[in-house]
Amino acid sequence: MLTLHKQWNKLSLVKRIIIGLIVGIILALVAPEAAKPITIFGSLFVGALKGIAPILVFFLVSSAISQHKKGHETNMTSVIGLYLLGTFLAALVAVIVSFIFPVTLTLGAGVEDVAAPGGVVEVLKALLLNVVDNPVKALFNANYIGILAWALMLGMTLKNAAASTKLMMVNVSDALTEMVRIVINFAPLGIMGLVFDAIATSGIGALLSYGKLLAVLIGCMLFIALVVNPIIVYVYIRSNPYPLVFRCLRESGITAFFTRSSAANIPVNMALCEELGLDKDTYSVSIPLGATINMAGAAVTISVLSLAAVNTLGISVDFGTAFILSILATISACGASGVAGGSLLLIPLAVSLFGIPNDVAMQVVGVGFIIGVLQDSFETALNSSTDVLFTATAEFAKRRKEETAASVNELA
Template identity: 75%
Template sequence: MKDLIKKWNQLSLVKRIIIGLIIGIILALTVPEKAKIVVIFGSLFVGALKAVAPMLVFFLVMSAISQHKSGHKTNMKSILILYLAGTFLAGLVAVIASFIFPIKIILPGGAGAENLTPPGGVVEVIKALLLNIVENPVKALYNANYIGILSWAVIIGIALRNAENSTKTMITNVSDALSEVVRLVINFAPLGIMGLVFESIAANGLQSLLSYGQLLMLLVGTMLFVALVVNPIIVFLCIRKNPYPLVFKCLKDSGITAFFTRSSAANIPVNMSLCERLGLDKDTYSVSIPLGATINMAGAAVTISVLSLAAVNTLGIKVDIPTAFILSILSAVSACGASGVAGGSLLLIPLACSLFGIPNDIAMKVVGVGFIVGIIQDSCETALNSSTDVLFTAAAEFAKWRKEGKNN
């Protein structure tokens, strides 16, 4: 048994996750009733990630801001511009892809969406974002309101810049400890993924996924296009050299882990470690990575645009070019606020659908479709979002080095 455990630990995390994935599929297809106990592994895994991620973001950002040296320049302005441009272009590409490959979907009864309340309009989304910024910090941590967590972490971090070094060291130690806890939880990902996959397939069946095959192909294909074409072009414009070694490194070292954990916040320690290996400025990436996990949402913009236009095509609604462009902007703005709204990117689909006059009850059925394909859609979305956090942080840093004449 010891030899077996030793060999298991010697396998890379990705290989162990794939094994868990395969076992989950086999159990769901062969003995779904007898193996129901494995569902608890998925619930425990997701519960642990959800529990530690808000505290991790809070202490990471607070520590980074408090330790910032006066007069030390960071690239936050450039990174923020890259985040917003990348999210908008992802939404625009999704709209264009939906025009080229129009998809019609079978609308279910809204499974998984019955108890959700979508925002009533873009003004409501912006209002919710502003209110989330000033939400009680304890309540923000309890509700996993990352916008609020981020704002309070920045404010308290600034207030602590003149604190004693011992205080700053204590905050850094807590931050490091929470990062270690997340790494420990991620080591149990194979069991968690096995439970999550088993639950999804046992509940919906492979047939339900196959019936939405075209939709999944469009979603995944668009996200791959953004990851392998759009993002490399953006990076090339920054660093003026072949972007693909950096793109592939970010996808391999960050995207794969995020694909299986399905949590940008939980993937923060992985991204921070990758930034350190790339030799980036810690004062910059300590803030940009948690910020990216909150507002850099290219994958969410793709999901909102594709599913909304799939509903439009299903209902036979004609869409003109100006309206399609407005959808790109709306999906980008909504995606940036996805983490502050319960239900994430899927819950913002009714907002986009309202642009075309689609009734809320039908829009919520589209959200139901999102829940059905969510096992693949959400994994790809998170992989794109999280890997891009490191990619754009590195691109901004390398661009700065290029201007300063440094060799990167």
């Protein structure tokens, strides 16, 4: 048994996760009732990640800011620019694909009572209120906008604190990071439980009637991940982007796919950034921020489902209006985490651009929940893996410029 345990630990985490995934699928297909208790592993894994992530982010950010020395530059401006560019391009691609492959929906009734934001002003208001949320409440509710705001403030006020106080902050953040590593080691069991639950509960057949819609949604997200993002990365780092792209998808995207939570995947992304040798001052802020505003997958979902509603109702839309939808989807996607229900509940806001009433819009939201098993998994995988991708891209681009400048100075 001890030998087996040693052999298991020698495998990379990704290989162990794939084994857990295969076991979960087999059990769901062969013995769905007998193996039902294993769903607890998925709940425990996601619960542990969600539990540790808020306090980890709070101490990592406040510690990084308090340790920051004057003159030491971070890449936050570049990272935020990449986040916004990636989200906008995702929305634009989704709009173009929806024009090329128009999708219609079969709308029913019974979802009109779901609450949704009334407009862009309401979304922005919710975001601003989250900034000044009670810090204890922000930690309890995993409100990452509030957590970031208070952590930044605490870090800045601790800049002039005693060295022993700063050391304590570092020690706490290091201890929390180690706790996260322990939790992540249980990812294979957690993902086994999650994939078993998804297949045993919803089944594959329930998704077949929405095949074309899923094909457009997933196709857009794969195109963003494998074509658009690599082009952006290449423009910045001027070298083959795919090794970095595939590593982010493999080590961040896989866990995000099954946990279906950008917040729960924050510790995974932090660990990957550390493995890539990135600047902790940057990634300790950019990763939790990315879980809030870097929402390419959400932009795709909002755009595709909004235009599907438009096509279903026979509304004529010119490309100029659709372009405005891309901008609206970008803004809405950045606010998705501040609204209960995520990206799906921002669809009524987007379709209001075309004069579609809320009761019809909420039926589209209902369709979104039906296909959510796959849609939300791909969306989260794209969102979360891109957080690391763009953080690394900004830093590698900075290093390239510094190396070029050094070479020029040597020649001079």
